[in-house]
Amino acid sequence: MEKKVVGLLLSMMILSLLDGTSKASQINDITCAQAGQLVLPCVPFLQGIGSEQPSTSCCSGAKSVVEGASSTQNRRDLCQCLKKVSSLITINPDRAKQLPKLCNVNLPFDLDPKIDCNS
Template identity: 35%
Template sequence: MPRSMSLKLACVVVLWLLVGAPLAQGAISCVQVKYSLLPCVGYVRGNNAGPAPPDCCKGIRSLKSAARRRLDRQAACKCIKSLAADISDINYSVAAGLPGQCKVHIPYKISPSIDCKRFVSNLS
């Protein structure tokens, strides 16, 4: 199956899961995190010096606004770590720069070693 067809199929599955799966008592879900960050995947796979894609920044902003509570932020952090581990050829320097490029402040650096249990700061 060609890569573009696989990506389209994955998008359809994610959309179906997002619409079909209710959020448990307001907690952010990994499906929601995946859907928000899907437009960023291609960008973090390379040595991109250019601006982040607009849809990627839109997803990052929507994820930040959805993760208002401590438990939501911790859940989102765990999902992001899991997603990053599943992306082959991820460039963590590029990934770490995404929030700044999208003008979104997060008080931690995106990395595979972040301790999500300790992440309790308010996102402002």
């Protein structure tokens, strides 16, 4: 029960941050806040809480976000958005690197909280 309460509070904090930092820019019709909502189910997996596998809703959201960011600028904007959020929560770097493979999401780079979004 305590983990659910912590997860709910963390989710609310992330969504409020995303809402405040989304600006008016869009990422192929997906705002920063919408992208955050789509990948929110991935937070427990990325933190190393619970299952060794990401949930179906996590993988579905990750695929939707990756498909929505089709241009270089879209990917940079999305990277900055998610990097900002990842700096506020503790993410297991090994789990972040595993996520694309486990969700069958094709990324030309490793997910890493320290990634240079401009490269």
